[in-house]
Amino acid sequence: MTEPGVAAFPLGAEPSAALPSLPAVRRVADSVHDLLREAIIEGRLTPGSRLSVPVLAQQLSVSRSPVREAVQRLVQEGLATEEPHRGAAVARLRPEELVPLYQIRETLEGLAARLAAEQAGDAELAALRETYEAHASALERGEATRHVALDLAFHAALRSASHNHELQQYLERVQGKIAIAMLGGRPEEWSKQAIVEHHAILDAVLARDPEAAEAAARAHIRRVTADIAALTPPRRRTAKPSP
CATH class of the missing domain: 1.10.10.10 (Winged helix-like DNA-binding domain superfamily/Winged helix DNA-binding domain)
Structure with a gap:
């Protein structure tokens, strides 16, 4: 017995043909x-x-x-x-909350770069290059406030070029927290370092060199991780009780 308004399908039948398509809204x-x-x-x-x-x-x-x-x-x-x-x-995110996130991101970004070098199409390579050039031009014009958006756009283009949907989803889950961290950092200093590192990633992907692409991406995230860790206040040592 079925609930009112719910169609019954014979065992083994394919219900898809009987279901209407959802509205594109x-x-x-x-x-x-x-x-x-x-x-x-x-x-x-x-x-x-x-x-x-x-x-x-x-x-x-x-x-x-x-x-x-x-x-x-x-x-x-x-x-x-x-x-x-x-x-x-x-959310207000403390540096110590972000370091574990970036440690995971290093591996995932390295994989994304490797896959992009192996599988990216011409249009995706062009998008990656255009995003990098927009980022570099903005920095040359002193538009440091655009750093976060363009930095994130570069990594989004790299993820897209990996052709791995599951990997993209994992990285996108941390993207927002990463943006908050970047907004709370030192935009001008970090952006100058990032653009050099992005150039190394871009060159390796364009050269179709998976090993170099992964190494460049991991080095980039590893450097950012170290910068964030440096913002973490040192832990206070608790005094040992006297015997």
Whole structure:
């Protein structure tokens, strides 16, 4: 016996032919989530900014339900935190929270670069080169504030060129936290180092050299990890009790 309104299919039958196709319309909650995520990554919503559901619903002219769902997704992704009786706010990330994340990222970014060198198509290589050149031009013009967006765009292009969907998903999960870390770092100093390291990755991928591409990508992330670790305050040693 089936529930009212639910079609019954014979055992072994393929239900796909009997199901209508879904409308090509995005859910409101998905659109709100992407809008807020982009604002956090671009620094328009800074760490500590309150994510009030009523206020956001009014600003975006939507009901509270999709905003609440979007904010909860941000909390699950680690881009926001929720405190009892205070609601959610954009996450404040300490350097010591990011070092383990970057240690994992080193391996994943190295794999992405290796796969990109092996599998990227001409259009993907062109996109990677164009993103690098836009980043370099912005730095030459002194547009250090664009560093984060262009840095993230370069790594996004590299992930896309890897042709590994699962790898892309893993890296995208940490992308937002990485953006918050970069916004809280030393943009001008880090960007000058990053552009040199990105050039090494680009050259290796264009040369179709998987080993060199992986080594360059891992060296880049390893350097960033060391920079973040240097921002971590030293742990205080607890005094041993006297005998």
